[in-house]
Amino acid sequence: MLIKRTERQARRGSLASAVANTSGGGFDRRTFLRRSGLAAGGLAALGALPLSSVRKAEAGAPPAKGAAVTIRKNICTHCSVGCTVIGEVQNGVWTGQEPGWDSPISRGSHCAKGAATRELVHGDRRLRYPMKLVNGQWTRISWEVAINEIGDKLADIRAKSGADSVYWLGSAKFTNEGAYLNRKFAAFWGTNNSDHQARICHSTTVAGVANTWGYGAMTNSYNDIRNAKTMIIMGGNPAEAHPVSLQHVLEGKEMKRANMIVIDPRMTRTAAHATEYVRIRSGTDIPVIWGMLHHIFKNGWEDKQFIEQRVYGMDDIRKEVEKWTPEEVERVTGVPGAQLERVAKMFATEKPATLIWCMGATQHTVGTANVRAFCIALLATGNVGAPGTGANIFRGHTNVQGATDLGLDIVTLPLYYGLVEGAWRHWSRVWEVPYDWFVERFDKSTAADGKVTNTMNTPGIPSTRWFDATLYDKKDVSQKDNIKAMMVFGHGGNTVTRMPQAQKGVEKLELLVVADPHPTTWAALAPERKNNTYLLPIATSYETNGSRTASNRAIQWGEQIVKPIFESKDDNEVMYLLAKKLGFADQMFKNIKVENNLPVVEDVLREINRGGWSTGYCGQSPERLKKHMANQKDFDMVTQKANSGPAKGDYYGLPWPCWGTPEFNHPGTPLLYNTNLSIKEGGGTFRARFGLEREETLPDGTKRKVSLLGNGYYSKDSEIKDGYPEFTLGVLKKLGWDKDLTAAELAVINKVNPTTPDAVSWSIDLSGGIQRVAIEHGCIPYGNGKARANAFGLPDAIPVHREPIYTPRPDLVAKYPTLPNRREFRMPNIGFDVQKSAVDKGIAKQFPIILTSGRLVEYEGGGEETRSNKWLAELQQDMFIEINPIDAAERGIKDGAWVWVTGAELDSKARMKALVTERVGKGVSWCPFHFAGWFQGVDQRPNYPKGTDPIVLGESVNGLTTYGFDPVTGMQEPKATLCQIRAA
Amino acid sequence: MARMKFLCDADRCIECNACVTACKNEHEVPWGINRRRVVTINDGKPGERSISMACMHCTDAPCQSVCPVNCFYTTADAVVLHSKDLCIGCGYCFYACPFGAPQYPKVGNFGSRGKMDKCTFCAGGPEADNTKEEYEKYGANRLAQGKLPLCAEMCSTKSLLAGDGDIIAQIYKERVTKRGYGSGAWGWQTAYRESIAT
């Protein structure tokens, strides 16, 4: 003790003297601002301030170990913002985390998850080795045994039930390379039953937005929101789901004194910082938007020139919108006309304006139509294709954008080529595997009329309905047999609606393989399942190299921070091992070097570059991406452009489309469809994707053809001063530009299609020559077209309001019914019957409270990973339901008390805590969707392998959610259903 | 001489809890000890504001004054630190603290308090800088490495500011002028006996 005292006094003395000694060498103002992440915050006049006097660091010597510190840079895995994670590694152990100040996206910031992310690699609750369920007991096995047994079982199922009986569920947590390999794997296995989380988060966004103007992605960027004068956030709560994005939103709001309008059924944490909050009824987004457009058209606030030049079919919208008088809008949505008029005026006249949305908009039976309505509102007011405008779609996971792009999807091969023969032939050429080889790998299905189709060209089964495909009668599923095996890579088991059905589905599967850092809900949900279940420990993204695409289409290269812990392997290695076992590794990895069973990720990315023309994934070579990560500091925070340094002229992360070969050095496209820049500098036009013209029938029965190409508008420096179609060799020839192609390029084009080389387009030209030449002439390869207000071909070409399947307003169903029953994605969709029966049975009386769901900042997705993180789990220890004080009082429910919530279907019930709050309106309740591990009142903790159970367990909201699927994508409807709540 | 302070701009704070987990991460703070926390006032109502709070390192700190064993000391940067060798876990600093900063690990059978733990402004404790002993008792000493507290450095919206009081007051003042509103420098009147005129 006495010694301590001496030490302490010495310490006090040393601090004082140290400070005195460094009075000139401490933090200067600049250093301080940088370390506060405020340097770029526009704080100029601070010159006269006294200097801080903290001692200068020699080196950031972390606690005591004394070992050398290696700094590694990766990307946070918890949402799509793409925050830089800086790991300090000592002796192979991740010992510290520092802010990534240089990132132009995150500027050092994190949310709770990002700031706690180091724990994932400590992995207290991670799977340590492969395991297998033997008569209900989890048993340790070796990797070799696991791969062998799984491979043999897969081969059996394939022989017996066909390739389509195995479902390959991938992950938005994959790197781009992992996602690509997973999709490629499914193609080599011979099925389109390959999906990932995008199905349940933004599949409707991708479909709706792509069908409007060409590409289904965020048009602008998080950073660009700083330029907006008006922002509407509708069906999203980025304060909790994308906290670092709020840095841009709030700073933009402050700097520009911008209007920030939140439209949501729930007064979210985001709404708390808005300048206007509009409360709506869940599932009435279209009437709200139409209500706004009603005011806009009535008052002539629309952008007439923009519509004339760049939009097709706005008159059809006018007709639909006329029906939505302020009275009808208020009757359906609950929003008063005066408020909506004010919002509409701001949106249309205080420009630039942007619309930000998330899963509140997409997770509905009308998800695609909702998203289409949002795009139409942007088009009508001319708010697309310029800084501060656009559809700013906040995606959910680190790499959900990349995994979507790379085709982890049931309707397309990588990069949106679709499933048509041309798409297969394109990828066959890239992979250098004969097309016919794939034709043989797929099942053939015979329709009732005897017509045989190869399932390689038919969309697969969406992940929202895998268990229907397992449980339904075989004849109702349009493939050779039911789903018999689930191969789940990095995907929670509690993220899909109707979990009581999912539980039965899990019980019935012949094989369940969970390849994940955690056992996940899949392992614990169905205790009746006793065998044929394998758990493979997978490394997190921090334990692997590769690129990730953030929501703004920017691609960032992540370095492996530490080697996979325990016996974990990364996804790529497992896919290689499985491919080897199944016998197609040589073909699949033909152009990819494999070292010690690990595919070289740079090679994978180069292969993506070689095939990724359609979406401009062709210019982002690993070398260029690594250069960006190493020189993050050179990029401007608002424009994202490097004004100096080795990457000078590039936009950060080469946001796609990044045209041409890497050598072409395209800077990437920070804003889609921006005609103020030449294509070579990242500009663009709407994509001519929907044909050149369309035949319309006028009211008098006469027909006329209407052009779908741009009308008198074009991007900067374009040599064609009007709309034009997509480029092919034939088009180049017509323009006389084909002579600009090099001989080598021409040779490749001729090789792509030796019979009719003129038909070779910009998207399948493996030389990149057609793209290069078009861009040299200031033209965009995909053509200059109009965006579609009328998206002919979709079930609702003009978005119309349709009540949720389980609506609290049965009185409105007659006028606004859901779509008729139909077959889609190999399955029947009986939404209409379900809605009708709910109305007939008076479900809305028995279950009078709207149930909707959303994110908590502490957790992500299904939550197994984050609920296993002790630093996060401490902050949210119980599943809860938000309930309005009036509803609570009527039911005698106190804040913090236990309640039973019952769902409108399948006799579902869940026990959770009540959070009584005015955040939700009367008649509305809200649950976070990250919990699992309790099911229908039963604690399932014993079902997890010992030591791998998440710290926090709770009921899943999807134990209560109900039937309903978007007709375009199979999206589920968890955002608008019904429940009843009573005190427990 | 710098006077270190915290300032939480409640008009920026979105209760993302990054400050909380950054603190846990940096100092390996155990479950149940919350050196920093975020409290939401008027939760769910218009006007809702969240404030991140930890030890404010008060001027004339009440904890220091009431401590029966004088375990607190104020550094030249005006950071209020304490010695766990001296602390007896009496709980008096908790009664005196206006911000609920002192935390006590539960030891023994009847909720009796162990040695107090609190925010150190990432400045460690009396032991030699960045030693194992210092880390184990108080966590990392970032100040001695020329870094600021990690909670503020990682704040998602740059709401939480840490550093020289004059500089952060100036930053806050400019923000309020620029945007035209501000709900106040929470805790400053109580902790520092001053407010920021805006």
Added chain:
Amino acid sequence: MANLFAHIRFMLGALALAFIIAMATPAAAQQPSSVNPTASAVKEQQLLQELNRIQGRISIPDARAGVLEQPAGRDWRNFHQVTLRWIGGIAILGMLLVLVLFYLMRGMVKIENGRSGRKVVRFNQHERIVHWMTATCFIILAISGINITFGKPLLMPLIGEPAFAEWSQWAKYAHNYLSFPFTIGVFAIFLMWVGANIPNEIDSEWLKRGGGIVGKDHPPAERFNAGQKLIYWIVVLGGTASAITGYLLMFPFYATDIAGMQLAQIIHGVVAVLFVAAMLGHIYIGTIGMEGAFEAMGEGTVDVNWAKQHHSIWLQEEAQKGASPAAKGRMAPAE
């Protein structure tokens, strides 16, 4: 007391607020036609003026963490650092001063007729065990308690911080653990002697005549005279109050919030110093203040002449009982 007042003000404020919320709820739940959340943001100064405390919601299951600010801590510090030291200083030093002066003036109260050599049992073994257990605990509790309030200015400069912290640590453990036997002792004392400590007319006569301490008079008294009864009730009530408030502090947040704990600490501190002062008086009378008194609790017996002088009524009662076989042996010669 400022803090107590603040506490009450807080409670009233909270009630008022709850009432306002209750009234406002139906209206608030209606669809608001225009809400600008930024413009209606809560302001710190306004909240502090209303309640002198700011409280909100927090996701961790630790209710106390929901209190964001309680400037009352500063008031409490003032109590602890200033008020309590004055009260304690005046009470304890004042009592010591009074006793010294009294001793100088009065000296030891002698047994007027000298010792008779005959003893009478005053406290049986059970009573003495209880008394000494409680007394020992009390002394340790008092010293360790006084240490918390006065140790820093008085003792620490003498022995240094580390030694003082070490000692204080043990003192804290002693204080916490000995509270249990002390509480049991107080309870036992209450049960054991409550019958003999009900105030009656004899006491008022005794008090009127100055109890024999002031002046030379020796008013008659039962087993316990009014002064002893006063000590008894100080022990029972003071002990109970110290115990209750002490346990509130020892089990933080089980029964109270931070304001309640501050209040508990104030009561604990004030009661304790007054208790100590009173006990100093008790110790004085039981030792150097009065000849023949200590042996009552020391050996359990007193000289008959002592008893005659101070507890004449009780002695008579004992003598009568002595005739009965049941009480045989209670009067016995000194060994």
